[in-house]
Amino acid sequence: MTEQSTVTTESVGHEGAPVIGVIVSTTRRNRVGRQIADQVAGLATGDDADVRLIDLAEVALPFLDEPDMPARGNYVEDTTKKWARVVASLDAVVIVTAEYNGGYPAPLKNALGTVWAAWNGKPVLVVSYGGRGGQRCTAALVPVFQTLRMDKIGPDVSITQSGDDYAPHGPLTDPGGVVEPHRSEIKAGFAALHAALRSGRD
Numbered sequence: 001m002t003e004q005s006t007v008t009t010e011s012v013g014h015e016g017a018p019v020i021g022v023i024v025s026t027t028r029r030n031r032v033g034r035q036i037a038d039q040v041a042g043l044a045t046g047d048d049a050d051v052r053l054i055d056l057a058e059v060a061l062p063f064l065d066e067p068d069m070p071a072r073g074n075y076v077e078d079t080t081k082k083w084a085r086v087v088a089s090l091d092a093v094v095i096v097t098a099e100y101n102g103g104y105p106a107p108l109k110n111a112l113g114t115v116w117a118a119w120n121g122k123p124v125l126v127v128s129y130g131g132r133g134g135q136r137c138t139a140a141l142v143p144v145f146q147t148l149r150m151d152k153i154g155p156d157v158s159i160t161q162s163g164d165d166y167a168p169h170g171p172l173t174d175p176g177g178v179v180e181p182h183r184s185e186i187k188a189g190f191a192a193l194h195a196a197l198r199s200g201r202d
């Protein structure tokens with residue numbers, strides 16, 4: 001069975017199974033990111049996957065609080081060291097992210113930028129959402145992934161929400177219904193992550 005668990009600062013892998021981190025990239029009050037990420041994680045394919053929800057609201061990283069460049073790896077803060085261990089424990093990543101002002105949310109950029117080597121070589125799939133689907137966010141992430149030496153794979157998933165999807169000031173009334181039209185793309189994305197991991201092992 002596919003296992004899902006929330007990982008914040010610690011990560012324990014299942015021996016032999018690829019570990020796929022589904023990252024909740026928004027942290028604001030009344031966000032819908034967690035609802036969407038829960039749905040995405042529920043569509044993980046493959047009985048051999050260990051799928052872990054990583055909620056940046058729970059990780060609560062400080063904003064870039066290291067004296068040295070992340071690429072040098074001289075981390076001194078415990079929060080950075082723990083985050084580096086969490087990222088290093090993942091074989092592949094699914095970033096579930098809203099588009100904010102035509103780009104990516106600040107907590108996501110902070111999580112990507114706080115450590116460097118741990119991201120290197122990881123396959124990454126992006127599931128964006130927003131009033132316009134979030135394609136501009138995904139496009140803005142491309143050069144970030146390149147500098148982190150991540151391997152972005154497709155299909156890019158773009159979920160367009162309407163005002164009717166939201167309860168007043170709050171969550172989605174039917175997150176499953178919002179994600180359902182993208183089920184096959186999301187499953188294809190998980191399959192592509194598995195394929196990338198297999199080809200990396202060959």
Ligand SMILES: Cc1cc2nc3c(=O)[nH]c(=O)nc-3n(C[C@H](O)[C@H](O)[C@H](O)COP(=O)(O)O)c2cc1C
Binds near residue numbers: 134
């Ligand atoms: C600060 C902010 C900026 C936003 N900018 C965009 C945008 O550029 N494009 C878009 O499609 N939606 C935009 N939205 C709408 C969000 O995509 C939508 O509210 C989504 O639910 C936000 O994700 P969250 O609830 O997980 O924070 C923005 C929302 C916020 C809070």
